[in-house]
Amino acid sequence: MTALRNVMAIAEKEWRHYFGSPIAYVALFVWTLLFGIFFYFSFAYFLEQSMRAMGMEYGGGMKMSLNDYLIGPVLRNMAVVALFISPMLTMRLFAEEKRQGTIELLATAPIRDIEVVLGKFLAAVGLYALMILSGLVNVALIWIYATNPPEWKPILTGALALLLLGSCFIALGLFVSTLTKNQIVAGILAFCLFLGLWTLGWADDPMAGPVMKTVAYLGVTTHMDEMAKGVLELKDVVFYLSLIAFGLFLTHQSVESQRWRA
Amino acid sequence: MIEVESLTKRYGRATAVDGVSFRVEKGEILGFLGPNGAGKTTTMRILTCYLPPTEGTARVAGYDVFKDPLEVKKRVGYIPETPPLYPDMEVETFLDFCGKIKGIPGKERKAKVAEATEKARIGDVRTKLISKLSKGYRQRVGLAQAILANPEVLILDEPTAGLDPKQIIETRELIKSLGGDHTIILSTHILPEVEMTCGRVVIISKGRVVAEDTPANLTRRLKGSGALRVEVRGDRGPAFDALRAVPGVTAIRPRPDGPDATVFEVDTEPGRDVRAELAAAVVSRGLGLLGLHQAAMSLEDVFLQLTTTDAAAAPTPAATPEVNA
Numbered sequence: 001m002t003a004l005r006n007v008m009a010i011a012e013k014e015w016r017h018y019f020g021s022p023i024a025y026v027a028l029f030v031w032t033l034l035f036g037i038f039f040y041f042s043f044a045y046f047l048e049q050s051m052r053a054m055g056m057e058y059g060g061g062m063k064m065s066l067n068d069y070l071i072g073p074v075l076r077n078m079a080v081v082a083l084f085i086s087p088m089l090t091m092r093l094f095a096e097e098k099r100q101g102t103i104e105l106l107a108t109a110p111i112r113d114i115e116v117v118l119g120k121f122l123a124a125v126g127l128y129a130l131m132i133l134s135g136l137v138n139v140a141l142i143w144i145y146a147t148n149p150p151e152w153k154p155i156l157t158g159a160l161a162l163l164l165l166g167s168c169f170i171a172l173g174l175f176v177s178t179l180t181k182n183q184i185v186a187g188i189l190a191f192c193l194f195l196g197l198w199t200l201g202w203a204d205d206p207m208a209g210p211v212m213k214t215v216a217y218l219g220v221t222t223h224m225d226e227m228a229k230g231v232l233e234l235k236d237v238v239f240y241l242s243l244i245a246f247g248l249f250l251t252h253q254s255v256e257s258q259r260w261r262a
Numbered sequence: 263m264i265e266v267e268s269l270t271k272r273y274g275r276a277t278a279v280d281g282v283s284f285r286v287e288k289g290e291i292l293g294f295l296g297p298n299g300a301g302k303t304t305t306m307r308i309l310t311c312y313l314p315p316t317e318g319t320a321r322v323a324g325y326d327v328f329k330d331p332l333e334v335k336k337r338v339g340y341i342p343e344t345p346p347l348y349p350d351m352e353v354e355t356f357l358d359f360c361g362k363i364k365g366i367p368g369k370e371r372k373a374k375v376a377e378a379t380e381k382a383r384i385g386d387v388r389t390k391l392i393s394k395l396s397k398g399y400r401q402r403v404g405l406a407q408a409i410l411a412n413p414e415v416l417i418l419d420e421p422t423a424g425l426d427p428k429q430i431i432e433t434r435e436l437i438k439s440l441g442g443d444h445t446i447i448l449s450t451h452i453l454p455e456v457e458m459t460c461g462r463v464v465i466i467s468k469g470r471v472v473a474e475d476t477p478a479n480l481t482r483r484l485k486g487s488g489a490l491r492v493e494v495r496g497d498r499g500p501a502f503d504a505l506r507a508v509p510g511v512t513a514i515r516p517r518p519d520g521p522d523a524t525v526f527e528v529d530t531e532p533g534r535d536v537r538a539e540l541a542a543a544v545v546s547r548g549l550g551l552l553g554l555h556q557a558a559m560s561l562e563d564v565f566l567q568l569t570t571t572d573a574a575a576a577p578t579p580a581a582t583p584e585v586n587a
Contacts, residue, residue: 102346102348107311110365111363259312
C-alpha cells in the first residue's frame with residue numbers, strides 16, 4: 001500500500017513537471033498534428049483507391065481493407081514519431097535529479113529505489129498513453145461518417161502495439177537517463193539506442209538464415225506487424241513486456257550501483 | 263541515538279573517512295567540525311543511508327544504516343550541503359511532495375507542512391516558485407523539508423552556508439530550539455557556530471576524529487599552554503626583572519608597544535596561575551600596570567592546531583595534561 005502510494009507520489013511529481021513545462025504540450029501537439037496528417041493522407045488514399053476499385057468492371061476489384069490502407073501505415077508512421085519523441089520524455093527523468101542534487105532527497109527519503117523507477121516510468125508512459133488517445137480521436141471520425149463501421153479490433157491492437165513499443169523506449173530511455181547528469185546527452189544516447197533497436201528489424205527477410213532471423217526477432221518493430229492486423233499474439237506481447245522489464249531492471253541496477261560507486 | 267563505530271569509506275584508493283567512531287545521545291546537538299574535505303559530508307551521507315560504508319557500522323535509533331535503511335530513513339531528516347529542491351515547484355507543493363515520500367498520511371500532511379513552514383519562517387514565500395527564491399530562503403525551505411516529518415534525528419550539512427548574518431543567527435536559534443526534542447548532528451567549519459549551538463564537538467581532519475569534547479572543555483584544555491600578556495608602562499629593564507622574579511614564570515618575550523609601554527608575553531608552568539603575583543610584582547616596583555590577561559586559545563586555535571599538518575608536532579590536547587580552573 002505504501003509502495004503504491006510512493007510510486008504515485010513520484011509519478012504525480014513528474015506529471016506536474018511535464019505539464020508545468022512546455023514538454024507535455026509540445027509532445028501532445030506534435031503527436032496529434034502528425035497523427036492527423038498521416039491519418040488524413042492515408043484515408044484520402046484509401047478513399048481514392050476504393051472509388052477506383054468500385055469503378056472497375058466485372059464486379060469491382062478486390063475488397064479493400066481499411067486495416068491495410070489506414071491502420072497499418074498510420075501505425076508505422078507513428079512508431080517513427082514515437083522513436084523521436086520518447087527520448088524527450090525520458091531524458092531528464094534521472095539526469096536532472098542528478099544534476100540538481102535532488103536525487104539525494106529521493107535517496108534519503110523512506111522510499112525504495114524501485115518505487116522511484118516505477119513512478120518515473122509510469123509518469124512517462126501515462127503521458128505517452130495520453131498522446132495515443134488524443135491521436136485516436138481522428139480514428140473516431142470514421143465511426144461518425146462511415147456507413148459500414150470498420151472493425152475495432154485492429155485499431156485497438158494497433159494502439160496497444162504503439163503503447164507497448166513506446167513503453168519499451170521509455171523503459172530503456174529511463175536507463176540511459178541514469179547514466180549521465182546531462183539530459184541532452186541522455187536524450188541523444190537514448191535516440192541512438194532506439195534507432196539501433198529499430199534497424200534490427202531490417203534483418204527480417206523471408207530468405208534470412210537463423211542468425212538474421214534472431215536479430216530480426218529482437219527488432220522492436222518486427223512485433224508490431226501482426227498487431228497492426230488485429231492479431232494479438234502472446235509472443236509479441238511477451239516480447240515487449242520482457243523488454244520493458246529488462247529496461248526497468250537496468251534502470252534500477254544503475255540507480256543502486258551508482259551509490260556504491262559514488 | 264546515533265552510534266558510529268570505526269566507520270570507513272574509501273573511494274577507489276582515496277580514503278574519505280578512516281575509522282571514525284562517536285556517539286550522540288538523545289536530544290544532544292553534536293557539532294561536526296572539520297576543514298573542507300575532511301570527510302564530514304561523507305560521514306553524514308552514510309548516516310542518512312545515501313552511501314554505504316566500506317567498513318564499520320553506524321546505527322541510528324538502534325537500526326543499522328546498512329541493514330535497515332528504510333527504518334533509518336523514516337527517522338532522519340537531512341539537509342545536504344546544497345538543499346535539494348525542485349526549482350520549478352512552488353514551496354508548498356514541494357513540501358507536500360516531500361511529505362508524501364516521507365510517508366505522512368494525507369490528513370496530517372497539510373498541518374505538518376504548515377507547521378514546518380512556520381518553524382522555518384518561510385510563510386511569506388509559500389506560493390512562490392523555488393527558482394525565484396534567494397539563497398537564504400532556499401536554505402530554509404531545505405530546513406523545512408528536513409523537519410517536516412518531525413524526525414527523531416536531524417542531520418544538517420552546513421545549514422548556515424550562504425546566509426547573511428541575520429539569517430545565520432535566526433537559523434542557529436532555530437537549531438538550538440530543535441535540540442532536546444531532536445537529536446542533531448550539525449556540520450560546519452564556522453567555529454563560533456559550534457560554540458553557540460552545540461553541546462559537544464567532534465573535530466575531524468583527513469577522515470579521522472582528532473578531538474571530541476564540549477566546546478568549553480576543548481578551549482580550556484589548551485589554556486595552560488596559552489601565554490599571559492602583561493602590559494606595563496615604565497622602563498623595560500626593571501619590569502623585565504620584576505616579572506622574571508615571579509616563581510612559576512618560564513619565559514618572557516618583551517615587545518615594545520608605544521613610546522613608554524611594553525607588552526610582555528609571559529609563559530608559565532602549565533597549571534599554575536600567577537596572574538596575581540605578576541600584578542603585585544609590577545605594581546610594587548612602582549611601574550604602571552596597563553593590562554594583564556590570559557591569551558586563552560579560542561576554539562579557532564584549537565581547531566587550527568588539530569587540523570593543520572604543521573601543527574602535528576605541537577602537543578595535541580590529548581597529550582596536554584588536563585588543567586582547568
